[in-house]
Amino acid sequence: MKQIHGVLLLTVVLSTVFFAFAASQNSEAQSMMGMCSMMNKAPKDVTIKPASSQIVKVGQEAAITLLIKDKTTNKPLLDAQVPIMIEHGSSMSTMDMMGSMISAEEIGQGKYQVKFTPDKKGVYTIHTHVIPDGKSMMSMMNNHMDVGVIAK
Ligand SMILES: [Cu+2]
Numbered sequence: 704m705k706q707i708h709g710v711l712l713l714t715v716v717l718s719t720v721f722f723a724f725a726a727s728q729n730s731e732a733q734s735m736m737g738m739c740s741m742m743n744k745a746p747k748d749v750t751i752k753p754a755s756s757q758i759v760k761v762g763q764e765a766a767i768t769l770l771i772k773d774k775t776t777n778k779p780l781l782d783a784q785v786p787i788m789i790e791h792g793s794s795m796s797t798m799d800m801m802g803s804m805i806s807a808e809e810i811g812q813g814k815y816q817v818k819f820t821p822d823k824k825g826v827y828t829i830h831t832h833v834i835p836d837g838k839s840m841m842s843m844m845n846n847h848m849d850v851g852v853i854a855k
Pocket of ligand 1: 739794829830831847848849
């Protein structure tokens with residue numbers, strides 16, 4: 704009986720630790736890492752192309768514009784959700800995310816814009832995900848691309 708209680712207790716402790724971990728801010732970065740390593744192939748339903756300079760200035764707010772199109776029709780993708788995470792460094796090299804996930808703002812004609820201020824020189828990775836209008840959250844797993852930016 705004592706042994707069973709021990710096992711139960713261990714299970715409770717382990718799941719508490721697990722949930723605490725999953726609930727921590729780091730979980731977003733962790734799931735990003737999974738997405739990146741697994742999904743570092745061309746987005747399935749869309750195309751994502753930088754439509755502004757990928758060279759930006761340190762200490763100055765940069766506006767990065769991405770042109771997103773429907774892969775099948777080649778038409779600009781409207782009303783999509785575009786969750787973004789910005790990493791200090793090249794893709795998955797540092798896992799040092801600047802804040803948590805943010806949404807790129809739709810500015811029309813398939814263009815989505817994200818603003819950030821680089822605080823030091825070097826490479827930044829814009830981890831970009833697309834959820835086409837009407838699709839489930841899960842579709843961002845298949846529609847992910849890393850866009851590199853250099854701060855000078
Ligand atoms: Cu990525």
